Amino acid sequence: MRKWIVPSLLTACCLFAVLLMYNSLRKDETPSVPHEPAPSATASGEAAPGVNTEAATAIYKSNCLSCHGDQLQGAMGPALTKVGSMMSEDDIRKQISNGGGGMPAFKGTLTDEQINTVVSWLAAKK
Template sequence: MKKKLLTLLLGTSLVMGLAACGGGDDDTSKDKDNGGTDTTETASAGDAQKIYDQKCSSCHGGDLKGGMGPDLTKVGSRYSKDEILDILKNGKSGGMPANVVTGDDADKVADWLAAKK
């Protein structure tokens, strides 16, 4: 009985942890304000903060000052946009998972973060 309870608790913790760091399957193709119908809306350059808030802030903090993940307030002084894109694509040892942000969204976030100096 204790073994089953422990397994259940560990499994739940793992799933919750993955969801918090972008492991969840977000369906952003649905516009909730439009009755749940599909839209072709894409993020503009001004949406990098919004993408960060949705995908990154749970680990790096809403203020970029870190949490589980490192402080990103001056990440642009350490990494170029291309290096940040590489980290977003491939992850980084020590806890940063790969592909948390992808495609055009990754490009926008990398550009936005590279400006943080």
């Protein structure tokens, strides 16, 4: 009878020790995986100089995504993935400010600065 107690106690201790080690390892790991947003330049490909990708994508997400898609792939509105090679900055600015062809005008909704931010971001999509 008694000879089983020692090995089973040992086994229990081992399991406990392993559990403790596993737990403390996991605790050590958590702080080293911060939830930092990825740098904007790498998150959306090459960022052209002077383009505030972070601000532009934020404006895009709340104003344009519903019609132009979450990847600029287009939906009710046309795709904008290569809009910079099809339209000049001025054309893009006019389209956003005045709308047209089913797109609402944004000059009352967005500030000039916000429009400019989105325009230079889109103009770099070639």
